[in-house]
Amino acid sequence: MLHDPNRVYVFDTTLRDGEQVPGCQLTTPEKIEIARELEILGVDVIEAGFPVSSPGDFMSVVEISKAVTAPIVCALTRANKMDIDVAVESLKYAKRPRIHTGIGASDMHIKHKFNSTREEILERAVEAVKYAKKSVEDIEFYAEDAGRADVEYLAQMVEAVIAAGATVVNIPDTNGYCLPDQYGAKIKFLKDNVKNIDQAIISVHCHNDLGLATANSIAGLQNGARQIEGTINGIGERAGNTSIEEVVMVLKTHQVLGLYTNVNSKNFFEMSRMVSTQMRMPVQPNKAIVGSNAFAHSSGIHQDGFLKNRENYEIIRPEDVGFPSASIVLTARSGRHALKFHLERLGYKLDKDELYETYKNFLTLADAKLDINDDDLQKLMSHRLVKN
Ligand code: KIV
Numbered sequence: 328m329l330h331d332p333n334r335v336y337v338f339d340t341t342l343r344d345g346e347q348v349p350g351c352q353l354t355t356p357e358k359i360e361i362a363r364e365l366e367i368l369g370v371d372v373i374e375a376g377f378p379v380s381s382p383g384d385f386m387s388v389v390e391i392s393k394a395v396t397a398p399i400v401c402a403l404t405r406a407n408k409m410d411i412d413v414a415v416e417s418l419k420y421a422k423r424p425r426i427h428t429g430i431g432a433s434d435m436h437i438k439h440k441f442n443s444t445r446e447e448i449l450e451r452a453v454e455a456v457k458y459a460k461k462s463v464e465d466i467e468f469y470a471e472d473a474g475r476a477d478v479e480y481l482a483q484m485v486e487a488v489i490a491a492g493a494t495v496v497n498i499p500d501t502n503g504y505c506l507p508d509q510y511g512a513k514i515k516f517l518k519d520n521v522k523n524i525d526q527a528i529i530s531v532h533c534h535n536d537l538g539l540a541t542a543n544s545i546a547g548l549q550n551g552a553r554q555i556e557g558t559i560n561g562i563g564e565r566a567g568n569t570s571i572e573e574v575v576m577v578l579k580t581h582q583v584l585g586l587y588t589n590v591n592s593k594n595f596f597e598m599s600r601m602v603s604t605q606m607r608m609p610v611q612p613n614k615a616i617v618g619s620n621a622f623a624h625s626s627g628i629h630q631d632g633f634l635k636n637r638e639n640y641e642i643i644r645p646e647d648v649g650f651p652s653a654s655i656v657l658t659a660r661s662g663r664h665a666l667k668f669h670l671e672r673l674g675y676k677l678d679k680d681e682l683y684e685t686y687k688n689f690l691t692l693a694d695a696k697l698d699i700n701d702d703d704l705q706k707l708m709s710h711r712l713v714k715n
């Protein structure tokens with residue numbers, strides 16, 4: 328298949344890697360609702376679950392397969408026939424099914440998880456892909472813990488699974504271990520050394536244990552990967568997965584990279600709140616792109632600059648991610664310009680001296696109350712009989 332070399336495919340695993348988080352489990356109807364919203368968001372792939380893990384997860388994959396049309400629906404398996412058979416069955420209604428199978432690629436996993444050897448694991452990887460390929464055309468292979476795997480062995484594995492029929496090769500930094508340049512170099516090595524690499528898409532799947540998931544994913548894309556895996560709000564095992572909204576907005580903001588996705592970023596805020604509510608997982612206020620403070624300006628210096636020209640402190644427009652609007656928050660760190668802005672919004676026009684006096688009273692109040700709202704401002708101005 329011919330791919331636009333600048334197009335980045337977005338693989339959402341909110342319903343699989345995200346749902347593994349303790350306390351985030353969803354019912355099938357809740358998963359269907361999220362899947363439908365992901366389809367509207369425009370993701371290319373929805374990883375709907377790990378069907379062999381439970382009857383409930385199996386049913387969710389079945390029902391999501393019926394519920395969505397445009398995205399590929401993907402089911403996770405380990406590299407064994409039983410998992411693959413169950414996943415194939417769960418995908419029988421999918422218009423565009425994908426099996427995501429794989430096995431550990433690092434010596435750590437090979438020795439201490441599988442008690443095996445590199446040779447045996449390579450064989451199992453190839454067998455799994457060949458077996459899955461008999462039932463489903465689109466096969467993604469994951470080389471678990473690739474972030475810590477020996478790169479020559481990883482290249483050997485990737486070449487063998489592509490020869491066996493893999494259409495996408497996922498290079499997970501399962502433990503969020505890599506530095507961006509290390510991870511980027513790993514992807515580049517595969518691009519340069521795997522003979523048949525152009526027959527598959529390289530996918531990046533980065534965890535956030537060191538807070539580097541987004542940076543690592545971008546490094547992977549800069550070095551030739553063309554699918555990014557992640558979740559809404561970055562939820563996922565331990566410190567989470569790559570946050571899809573962050574990667575999409577990095578690509579939009581840095582158009583010089585020449586890469587784009589088909590995701591409609593204006594749906595991010597709504598999507599984020601839906602996932603947060605259904606999964607009972609609050610979004611941290613300072614979360615990039617979708618946190619409640621992501622577009623709130625609170626210090627005097629920033630507020631003054633923002634009011635002169637919003638681009639002084641705004642590299643993304645809130646409306647581009649569906650955020651209600653930027654806000655100028657009034658606290659004891661706010662300056663006179665911010666106070667004036669809010670008083671004018673409420674209809675009070677103050678001359679320089681009155682603003683000076685009012686600002687002093689405002690600071691006293693703000694030191695005591697932390698956060699000043701419109702009612703507080705009205706009280707502050709209650710000595711005025713008329714507004715102007
Ligand atoms: O982090 C990981 O390695 C995974 C694989 C199962 C793809 O989630």
Ligand code: ZN
Nearest residue numbers: 344499501532
């Ligand atoms: Zn993962």
